[in-house]
Amino acid sequence: MKDRPSDIDETVLAATLGAWGIEPVLLTHAPVAFGDHHWVAADAEGRQTFVTVADLAHKPHCGRDAAGAWTGLSRAMNTAAMLESALGEAASVAPLRTGGGGTLLRLTDRYAVSVFPYVDAPAGHFGQVLDPGARRMLVERLTQLHITRAPLATPVHDPALPARGVIEVGLADPQRFRADAGPYAQRCQALLAANCTALHAALGRFDSSTARLTSEASTSPATAAVVTHGEPHPGNVLDPGGRTLLVDWDTVALAPPERDLWLATDAPEDLSRYAELTGHRPDPELLAYYELRWALDDMAAALDIFGARHPDTADTRQAWEGLVDAVTAPADGRR
Numbered sequence: 001m002k003d004r005p006s007d008i009d010e011t012v013l014a015a016t017l018g019a020w021g022i023e024p025v026l027l028t029h030a031p032v033a034f035g036d037h038h039w040v041a042a043d044a045e046g047r048q049t050f051v052t053v054a055d056l057a058h059k060p061h062c063g064r065d066a067a068g069a070w071t072g073l074s075r076a077m078n079t080a081a082m083l084e085s086a087l088g089e090a091a092s093v094a095p096l097r098t099g100g101g102g103t104l105l106r107l108t109d110r111y112a113v114s115v116f117p118y119v120d121a122p123a124g125h126f127g128q129v130l131d132p133g134a135r136r137m138l139v140e141r142l143t144q145l146h147i148t149r150a151p152l153a154t155p156v157h158d159p160a161l162p163a164r165g166v167i168e169v170g171l172a173d174p175q176r177f178r179a180d181a182g183p184y185a186q187r188c189q190a191l192l193a194a195n196c197t198a199l200h201a202a203l204g205r206f207d208s209s210t211a212r213l214t215s216e217a218s219t220s221p222a223t224a225a226v227v228t229h230g231e232p233h234p235g236n237v238l239d240p241g242g243r244t245l246l247v248d249w250d251t252v253a254l255a256p257p258e259r260d261l262w263l264a265t266d267a268p269e270d271l272s273r274y275a276e277l278t279g280h281r282p283d284p285e286l287l288a289y290y291e292l293r294w295a296l297d298d299m300a301a302a303l304d305i306f307g308a309r310h311p312d313t314a315d316t317r318q319a320w321e322g323l324v325d326a327v328t329a330p331a332d333g334r335r
Contacts, residue, residue, distance in 0.1 A: 124234025
């Protein structure tokens with residue numbers, strides 16, 4: 001997140017890092033990504049680590065509430081740490097373990113802390129168009145992940161939308177977005193009203209595809225589950241086209257490979273390369289399904305923000321831009 005959170009005590013956060021043997025003399029807020037909060041910790045000798053604070057109240061893909069999200073996020077971080085031994089440090093940036101062997105610690109009832117090696121490498125950004133060489137390298141990195149044996153801790157991806165109710169309530173009653181909630185509330189009202197019919201149709205398509213995926217998952221080799229990253233866009237890649245290190249593992253889960261592939265490439269030559277390496281030919285319907293699911297997920301997250309009191313900040317501006325794209329992509333039928 002770009003906004004510095006006012007309800008996280010950085011003194012308490014610095015003390016929590018002692019569980020990893022880190023005694024920071026400098027804790028610098030890092031305004032990057034969207035969803036989690038980040039800092040860079042530097043000790044007296046200048047050694048750096050990357051600190052992530054997850055908001056358990058807003059991790060629906062990990063659990064329905066803070067307690068469930070703690071369990072789901074713990075499993076995801078443990079999975080990422082165990083995958084590192086199979087993938088190697090040259091493929092991923094995995095969470096470090098505390099002296100007690102954990103990968104996640106509570107900061108408060110709402111927030112949880114994980115720590116990662118600090119890697120001095122250029123980062124990609126969401127929406128970035130990779131050149132063919134970098135794109136191919138990302139597909140090959142995902143291939144390496146997908147053929148890796150799943151750790152026992154690996155979460156199982158649930159195709160159902162965890163926050164679907166937020167979308168349904170918004171479509172049923174756009175006027176629930178009251179002007180006094182904040183600067184984007186009435187914009188949400190107008191956006192949903194203008195696209196209501198198309199969005200209901202998109203939800204119908206999503207339900208039909210979910211039913212197909214659920215019924216075929218246990219019988220069809222085409223939907224065999226592999227370890228997927230969940231969000232392998234360039235923003236979650238360090239040094240794309242070079243070392244191509246995968247970061248941000250809170251969405252790791254067993255799922256069809258298309259869950260990753262749609263976000264990595266739509267180039268036929270890349271998908272053919274994946275089929276050559278794995279023996280699995282990506283299913284165009286599943287690629288489209290996971291793209292639609294992404295848009296609906298983004299929509300739910302943004303509507304949750306704008307249905308409550310909210311200010312006008314860098315984060316809410318980013319959420320609004322994401323909401324417009326999420327609403328208009330299914331409505332326009334764009335892949």
